[in-house]
Amino acid sequence: MLLAWAPWVPTLVGLGYAFGGIFSQKATGICAVAGGVAESLILWGLVSMIACQVVAMIWLVRSISRGHLMRSVVSVASVCASAVFLLLMGVFIWLAWFHPRL
Numbered sequence: 692m693l694l695a696w697a698p699w700v701p702t703l704v705g706l707g708y709a710f711g712g713i714f715s716q717k718a719t720g721i722c723a724v725a726g727g728v729a730e731s732l733i734l735w736g737l738v739s740m741i742a743c744q745v746v747a748m749i750w751l752v753r754s755i756s757r758g759h760l761m762r763s764v765v766s767v768a769s770v771c772a773s774a775v776f777l778l779l780m781g782v783f784i785w786l787a788w789f790h791p792r793l
Contacts, residue, residue, distance in 0.1 A: 704731065706731070708730075708731065737780070737784065740780065741777065741780060744773045744776055744777050744780075745777070747769070747773055748770050748773045748774070751766040751769050751770045751773070752766070752770060754766050755767065
């Protein structure tokens with residue numbers, strides 16, 4: 692149930708910031724809303740990708756067993772793929788926020 696409702700929290704916060712910016716600057720049109728919504732969705736997308744990979748790695752490590760060799764091999768390969776993905780995401784985030792002019 693938590694996973695079903697979790698996307699609504701940052702979406703509503705992002706919409707609140709977007710509409711707050713519109714009212715404070717007296718902007719009109721859909722373009723005024725698009726910037727705030729896009730910013731919140733990008734942040735939510737990055738957080739959810741990282742969280743999903745971490746949860747997947749935990750579940751995959753827990754599924755490793757001696758009695759099921761093929762399942763264990765697939766689990767280990769999937770954990771390694773998730774680790775590489777997290778490494779690439781870390782490099783991307785580091786380059787995007789700490790070295791924006793590269």
